[in-house]
Amino acid sequence: MHTMNGLAQLLLTRHPADARDPQAALALALEVNELSGHENLEYLDTLSLAYHLTGDTAKAIENQKKAIALLPPGESSTRKQFEAALAIFETGLKGDSDTLPAEQGALASDPPVDETRDE
Numbered sequence: 659m660h661t662m663n664g665l666a667q668l669l670l671t672r673h674p675a676d677a678r679d680p681q682a683a684l685a686l687a688l689e690v691n692e693l694s695g696h697e698n699l700e701y702l703d704t705l706s707l708a709y710h711l712t713g714d715t716a717k718a719i720e721n722q723k724k725a726i727a728l729l730p731p732g733e734s735s736t737r738k739q740f741e742a743a744l745a746i747f748e749t750g751l752k753g754d755s756d757t758l759p760a761e762q763g764a765l766a767s768d769p770p771v772d773e774t775r776d777e
Contacts, residue, residue: 659701662690666704670711680711699728703740710747718747 669683687705694701702725710718722744729737 659690659693659698662686663701663704666690666708670704670707678711680708684708684712696724697728699725699736699740702728703743706743706747710750715747715751719744719751722747 663686666683666686669679669686672678683704687701687708690701691698691705696702702721706718706722706725709715709721722740726737726740726744729740
């Protein structure tokens, strides 16, 4: 299952962005979560991103909250990352496009697009 989740992550985050396949990643993430009983926080995190990048932000939020609930109490870098992703998903649900990535499928870790540069 870990390999399937890794492949889903790759399909969601690989560069360049046009090489990503969120639909295929969603199918893999759904299967991995079904097999794990929706109890693995890393798999839920991947599923949340797949839902978000395929346009189902409500399900992204629901699953990200489940992943956060599975974390042990206290502060951790994982908790901060998961909560940051949740904040992005919630912003997307409200339609606040100012805080979302400029291009469909872009992630916060993507470098900014220089639209002034000639190709």
